[in-house]
Structures are given as C-alpha cells and as structure tokens.
Amino acid sequence: MHNVWLIARREYVERIRTRGFLITTVMIPLIMGGLIFGSAFISSKSVSTAHIAVVSSDTQLALDLQSELQPKQGTPGSQPPPARRPRFTVDAMDIDPHDAQATRALLNQQLDSGDLDGYLWITPAASPSRRPTFTFTARSSEQDSLQSTLAAALGTVLMREQLTHRGIVATDADAMLQPVDIRSASLPVRQDHESAEIGVFILFFLMYMVIMLYGMNVARSIIEEKSSRIFEVMLATIRPEEMMAGKILGVGSVGITQVCIWLSAALLLSAGSGAAHLGGQGIHVALTAAQIVFFFVYFILGYAFYSSIAAGLGAMTNSEQELQQLNLFLFLPLIVCFATLMNVLTYPDSTMARVLALIPPFTPLLMYLRVSLGRPTHWEIFASIALTSASIYAIVWVTSRIYRVGVLMYGKRPNLPELLRWLKYS
Amino acid sequence: MSIVQLHHIRKVYDTKVAVEDLSFTIEPGTMFGLLGPNGSGKTSSIRMMIGITVPDSGSVSLFDRPFTRSVLGRVGYLPEERGLYKKMNVLDQLTFLGQLHGLTAAVASRRATLWCDRLDIAEAIPKKTEDLSKGMQQKIQFIAALLHDPDLILMDEPFSGLDPVNAFLLMSTLVDLCSTGKAVIFSTHRMDQVEKFCNSIALIHRGHLILSGSMREIKSGYPRNRVLIHFEGDDAFLQHPCIEGLTRYNGHAEIRLRPSPTLADDAQSLLTQAIRHARVTRFEVMEPTLEEIFIEKVQQTLPIKNGKLSMAQLEKTDGGDVDA
Numbered sequence: 001m002h003n004v005w006l007i008a009r010r011e012y013v014e015r016i017r018t019r020g021f022l023i024t025t026v027m028i029p030l031i032m033g034g035l036i037f038g039s040a041f042i043s044s045k046s047v048s049t050a051h052i053a054v055v056s057s058d059t060q061l062a063l064d065l066q067s068e069l070q071p072k073q074g075t076p077g078s079q080p081p082p083a084r085r086p087r088f089t090v091d092a093m094d095i096d097p098h099d100a101q102a103t104r105a106l107l108n109q110q111l112d113s114g115d116l117d118g119y120l121w122i123t124p125a126a127s128p129s130r131r132p133t134f135t136f137t138a139r140s141s142e143q144d145s146l147q148s149t150l151a152a153a154l155g156t157v158l159m160r161e162q163l164t165h166r167g168i169v170a171t172d173a174d175a176m177l178q179p180v181d182i183r184s185a186s187l188p189v190r191q192d193h194e195s196a197e198i199g200v201f202i203l204f205f206l207m208y209m210v211i212m213l214y215g216m217n218v219a220r221s222i223i224e225e226k227s228s229r230i231f232e233v234m235l236a237t238i239r240p241e242e243m244m245a246g247k248i249l250g251v252g253s254v255g256i257t258q259v260c261i262w263l264s265a266a267l268l269l270s271a272g273s274g275a276a277h278l279g280g281q282g283i284h285v286a287l288t289a290a291q292i293v294f295f296f297v298y299f300i301l302g303y304a305f306y307s308s309i310a311a312g313l314g315a316m317t318n319s320e321q322e323l324q325q326l327n328l329f330l331f332l333p334l335i336v337c338f339a340t341l342m343n344v345l346t347y348p349d350s351t352m353a354r355v356l357a358l359i360p361p362f363t364p365l366l367m368y369l370r371v372s373l374g375r376p377t378h379w380e381i382f383a384s385i386a387l388t389s390a391s392i393y394a395i396v397w398v399t400s401r402i403y404r405v406g407v408l409m410y411g412k413r414p415n416l417p418e419l420l421r422w423l424k425y426s
Numbered sequence: 427m428s429i430v431q432l433h434h435i436r437k438v439y440d441t442k443v444a445v446e447d448l449s450f451t452i453e454p455g456t457m458f459g460l461l462g463p464n465g466s467g468k469t470s471s472i473r474m475m476i477g478i479t480v481p482d483s484g485s486v487s488l489f490d491r492p493f494t495r496s497v498l499g500r501v502g503y504l505p506e507e508r509g510l511y512k513k514m515n516v517l518d519q520l521t522f523l524g525q526l527h528g529l530t531a532a533v534a535s536r537r538a539t540l541w542c543d544r545l546d547i548a549e550a551i552p553k554k555t556e557d558l559s560k561g562m563q564q565k566i567q568f569i570a571a572l573l574h575d576p577d578l579i580l581m582d583e584p585f586s587g588l589d590p591v592n593a594f595l596l597m598s599t600l601v602d603l604c605s606t607g608k609a610v611i612f613s614t615h616r617m618d619q620v621e622k623f624c625n626s627i628a629l630i631h632r633g634h635l636i637l638s639g640s641m642r643e644i645k646s647g648y649p650r651n652r653v654l655i656h657f658e659g660d661d662a663f664l665q666h667p668c669i670e671g672l673t674r675y676n677g678h679a680e681i682r683l684r685p686s687p688t689l690a691d692d693a694q695s696l697l698t699q700a701i702r703h704a705r706v707t708r709f710e711v712m713e714p715t716l717e718e719i720f721i722e723k724v725q726q727t728l729p730i731k732n733g734k735l736s737m738a739q740l741e742k743t744d745g746g747d748v749d750a
Contacts, residue, residue, distance in 0.1 A: 232505035237526045
C-alpha cells in the first residue's frame with residue numbers, strides 16, 4: 001500500500017506542477033462557459049423576436065391577430081409570453097385591391113433583405129360561412145417555429161370572432177379563451193426544473209470531459225513510461241498492480257482536484273455576485289448537495305471504469321498512434337451516452353433510460369442524470385453502483401494481467417489470441 | 427551462503443526459447459560477469475533473478491531462500507535500457523526511487539547527494555533529467571540502483587555508451603562495493619571488460635549455458651599454448667621441437683606450442699634455448715582470451731561451415747531480439 005501511495009503521490013505532484021494542468025484548469029471552464037453562453041445567446045436571438053407582416057383585406061382580422069401575437073405591455077391580466085415563444089412584431093397591411101402582385105413583390109423583397117421574417121397572406125373566403133385561406137411565407141429557416149405559433153394565434157382570433165358573432169360579450173370570450181395554465185407540481189427539490197437541468201447538464205458534460213481527458217492521460221503516461229523504459233526500474237521493486245493502482249489513483253486525484261477547483265470557483269462566484277444568473281434569460285444554475293455528492297460518486301466510478309480500460313490499452317500498445325487505433329473501445333460507450341443524452345434528459349424515467357443506466361459502461365453518466373433529474377428507486381441506485389463496481393473489479397483483474405506482461409513487451413502489438421495467453425501468465 | 431542460486435531455469439516466449447536449463451551460483455564478494463552475444467538470454471536471466479518475469483520451470487533462490495518479493499529491498503538493479511522520468515529533477519527522482527526501496531525521504535535524498543558527489547555529477551542535482559547528457563543519465567540510473575545499499579547488485583550492460591574514463595569510474599565503484607562483501611552481477615557482450623574485473627563468469631549462447639565458474643578455473647582448463655617472444659639476434663631457437671606453428675614478424679614472433687602434457691615445461695625449455703642464442707626483451711606465455719574460449723566453445727556446439735567464426739558473426743546469426 002505504501003508503494004501505491006508513493007506512486008500516486010509522485011504522479012499527482014508532478015502533474016499538478018505542470019503548466020498543462022494550469023492551462024486546462026483555466027481553459028476548460030472558459031470554453032464550456034463560452035459554449036453555454038454562446039448557445040444560449042444564439043437561441044435567445046433566434047426565437048425571441050420575429051417580424052412578420054399580415055396582409056388582409058379584412059382589417060379587423062389583421063388587427064385582432066396583431067394584438068393576439070403582440071400582447072400589450074402592462075395590460076392587467078395579460079400573460080407574459082412563455083419563455084420559448086417568439087416575441088412578434090406584427091405589421092398589419094391592407095391589400096391594395098388593384099395591385100396584389102406589387103404588394104407581394106415588395107414583401108418578398110423585404111423577406112430577402114431580412115427586414116421581415118415572414119408574411120401571412122389572408123385570402124378572404126368565398127362565402128361568409130367559410131374560413132379564409134391563409135398562406136404563410138417565411139425564410140425557410142424560420143418556417144416551422146413561427147408557423148405553429150401563428151396557427152394557434154389564428155385559431156384563437158377566429159374563435160373569438162365566432163363567439164362575438166354569437167352574442168357573447170368580449171370579456172367573457174377572452175376568459176373562455178384564456179390558455180390553460182398547467183403548473184408543474186412535483187417534489188419540492190425539483191421545482192426549479194429548468195435550472196436544475198442546466199446545472200446537471202454542465203456537470204454531465206464536465207464528467208464526460210474529465211473522464212475522457214484523464215482516462216487518456218493514464219493510457220498516455222503508461223505509453224510514455226513504457227517507451228522511456230522506466231518500468232524496468234520500477235518492476236524491480238514493486239508489483240505491476242501497485243504501479244497501475246498508483247497511477248490510476250494519482251491521475252484521478254488530479255482530475256478530482258481540478259473538478260473541485262471548478263466547483264468551488266463556481267460556488268464562490270455565484271455566492272459573491274448574489275445570483276448565479278447566466279445571461280439575461282433567467283437561466284441559472286441550481287444544484288443540490290445530493291446532486292453534487294452523486295456527481296462525485298458516479299464520477300469516481302466512471303473514472304475508475306474507463307481509466308482501467310485505458311491502462312490496459314496503454315499497456316498493450318507502444319505508441320500514441322497505436323493507442324489511437326484502439327481508442328474506439330474507450331470512446332464508443334461515452335459517445336453512446338452522449339447520443340442518448342437528450343432523451344434521458346427529457347424522460348429520465350423512461351424504460352430506455354432505466355435500462356441503459358444499469359449497463360456499467362453507461363451507468364456513471366446516465367445514472368447520474370437519472371439521479372439528478374428523474375426518480376430512480378433506491379434499488380436502482382444501489383444496483384447501478386454494485387454492477388459498476390463489480391465490472392470495475394473484473395476490468396482491473398484483466399488489465400492488471402495485461403499490464404504485467406504488456407509493459408515488458410516491446411515491438412508489435414499483440415493480437416487477441418496473444419492477449420488471451422497473457423491472461424494466463426502469472 | 428550463496429547470494430544467487432539458479433537451478434535449471436527455463437523461459438520460453440511463445441516459440442522462442444530465451445533461457446534453457448541455466449544453473450549457477452554466486453557467492454558474496456563476487457564480481458560476476460554474465461557474458462554472451464546480443465539476444466543470448468542475458469536480460470531474460472537477470473529479469474528472472476529478480477522476479478520481473480517468472481521462469482517456466484526451475485527455481486531461483488536469493489540469499490539462500492526461494493525467491494520472494496520481500497528480498498527486493500536488498501537488490502539493486504540497473505536495467506539495460508535506461509529508465510528515468512524525463513521531466514523530474516534529479517534529486518526528486520533519486521529520492522522517489524530510494525523511497526520505493528524503503529528508504530525515508532530524508533535518508534534517500536542525503537544519500538543521493540553523497541553519491542552524486544562521489545560520481546562527480548553534483549552539478550546535475552537540481553537539473554531535469556531530460557537536460558542531462560546520456561552519460562550523466564546513466565550515472566543517475568547507476569546511483570538509483572545503489573541508493574538503498576543493496577547486497578546484490580545487478581547491472582545489465584552498465585557501461586554501454588560510456589566513455590572510458592566514466593566506465594572506469596563506475597567499474598572501480600563496483601569493485602569497491604564488491605570488496606565490502608556485496609555480490610555484483612553484470613552482463614555484457616564486451617569480453618575484455620570482464621577479463622579485467624570479474625572473478626567469476628557465465629557464458630551463455632542462445633539461452634544455453636556454455637561455460638561457468640571462476641575465471642581462474644576456466645582459463646586453467648585451456649592450455650596456455652601460445653608464446654609471444656621479442657628478441658634480437660640468432661633465431662635458431664625457433665627450430666625447437668615443441669613448436670607447432672609460428673608467425674614471424676620483424677623483431678618478434680608468435681608461437682603456438684605443440685599440445686603435450688608438459689606444456690608449461692616446454693615453454694620454459696624454449697625460453698632457455700632462446701636466451702642461449704639471442705637477447706630476449708620480452709617473453710610471455712599467453713593464456714587464451716575469453717573471446718577465443720567463447721568462440722571455440724560455440725564452435726563445438728554449433729558447426730560452422732566456413733570454419734572461422736568471429737564475435738560479429740555470432741551476433742549476426744542471433745538477430746537483435748534482445749527484449750523478448
């Protein structure tokens with residue numbers, strides 16, 4: 001145990017001292033922050049405002065639609081638009097009965113120049129009992145998001161018109177058409193679902209990056225020590241298992257240190273400025289203590305899982321290039337986690353999420369998401385930890401054998417039968 | 427008591443036999459040379475002595491006990507390929523390696539400084555290993571093997587790549603250690619080094635032990651049948667009946683004596699003859715060099731078609747597969 005400690009300490013001290021550590025410690029939050037701010041900024045830009053024109057010979061309809069889409073500020077009782085609904089600026093236009101073509105050409109031109117995001121052309125119905133025809137023309141990229149909002153608004157406007165026609169007082173009609181507001185009522189912890197989601201997502205991304213980064217670091221440093229032949233000196237004193245354990249612990253502690261630095265910096269910042277607001281959208285990061293504890297539990301499991309695989313890969317290769325050919329084993333499960341991320345984030349308790357989260361390579365990342373956002377049973381949490389620990393044990397058993405033989409093998413990369421034979425060597 | 431005892435050890439890597447039926451014993455205070463061309467199994471044998479690899483059959487005993495890892499604290503090992511952490515500074519590195527051998531940090535760093543002084547590399551102490559010359563790195567590695575004052579010192583090709591001055595410095599350090607009762611084993615393919623310093627050797631070729639024992643015993647087993655003579659004057663003594671063959675040069679001659687049970691006396695009688703006729707400035711009965719013995723031994727076990735065999739050829743036939 002003393003040797004493991006010595007190796008781990010050397011690994012830790014030497015790594016912490018490097019400039020690379022300082023750089024990643026500073027750069028990764030910057031890059032991540034940049035990405036998050038950037039995407040929040042872009043999405044706020046793209047959905048928040050839309051400038052459309054409504055062309056109709058029925059002026060009243062156009063004005064109704066305008067007021068429906070553009071709620072007057074400060075009107076008592078008026079609901080602020082839901083965060084994700086575009087804010088509309090609506091120009092109501094009359095059709096010049098003589099020159100519909102000219103109007104259309106003008107609008108198309110505005111569309112092209114970007115002054116307008118789209119226009120709605122209302123052709124009056126042939127008979128009063130029929131509905132008019134609506135044609136919406138938009139810049140292709142905007143079409144979908146605008147069209148659904150428009151359709152809903154039009155539905156309301158037409159319904160109100162019909163109701164008024166049938167002698168219902170306008171205020172009553174408004175009351176009837178008030179959109180139903182479903183409050184999300186869940187466990188108190190999860191009230192702030194959206195901000196929790198963002199915090200969890202950041203930690204998920206962090207976990208993913210740190211596991212990958214430090215897993216690769218383990219493999220790379222094994223290759224480096226292999227090519228500098230330091231192994232020979234070490235193996236004359238200590239067991240290969242001790243070396244491997246020391247290395248994984250040492251490198252992993254560096255990763256944990258880094259994560260701790262980031263987390264405490266984030267906590268300090270948010271405490272210092274009074275609010276952890278990111279951007280003007282009211283997005284803020286809210287994390288509970290339990291989420292942070294589980295983050296570390298699953299981070300450590302995930303790191304142990306992937307770094308032991310990486311140690312095995314490092315031991316059987318001789319150069320970075322060879323390692324890259326085998327990297328797939330390391331990245332594939334992590335990529336699968338990423339591919340299912342959105343699904344698990346939205347439906348953390350779906351059958352797919354529940355099954356995937358119990359499969360050891362996916363457990364650390366996906367179970368962490370479920371614990372934070374879904375409601376896994378105690379049994380599931382326990383099973384996920386137990387299964388992952390058991391598979392880590394199995395992997396360490398296999399890789400320590402590969403390691404023992406592999407670190408002294410130079411030259412060509414072993415093929416599968418050779419690897420299997422290595423397992424039998426003692 | 428014996429420090430190392432190998433008992434019929436054998437190691438096979440896949441299809442290549444690295445070591446076959448190797449046995450020898452090393453006593454305290456011995457300077458033991460493990461000889462053989464590249465790829466003959468020297469490194470494999472040394473690795474098995476300290477448990478880096480385990481023999482397929484046979485047994486290894488260190489300090490009169492079957493090998494266990496617990497004795498590794500008494501063993502110092504210098505591997506063939508130097509291995510140091512490039513980015514670490516020399517003192518940290520030596521302290522770390524000393525700690526792995528069970529020293530405390532304070533003791534390890536004090537000894538490291540003393541050793542650096544002794545080997546004349548005190549100025550390297552604060553530097554990073556990668557900034558040092560190859561020779562200096564080798565000395566650091568050398569110190570790393572000796573820091574914990576081991577009773578058994580194993581050095582795999584310790585002098586390769588060193589200039590003569592430094593090679594001599596390290597060699598005399600080893601001789602000093604040897605005289606304090608420690609056993610030193612070193613492997614080399616340079617037979618001339620061994621001849622000067624070793625008192626016991628083992629010659630291996632293609633994993634097989636060809637020859638082992640004390641240097642005296644081995645050499646005495648080979649006839650001292652060659653004579654070098656420098657002389658002035660009459661060369662009639664060169665007709666002496668005990669001479670089997672001879673090469674004449676200007677002022678001296680190399681003589682091969684006829685094999686006979688009285689070889690030593692023959693040489694004396696030749697000298698008497700020579701003194702009678704000529705003025706002798708030098709007369710030496712030469713023992714065969716290790717290299718010659720080695721070549722002769724290998725030729726016995728391995729028929730060579732063109733009759734003559736050199737070290738270079740031996741190495742060539744083995745290929746360069748040292749690490750297997």
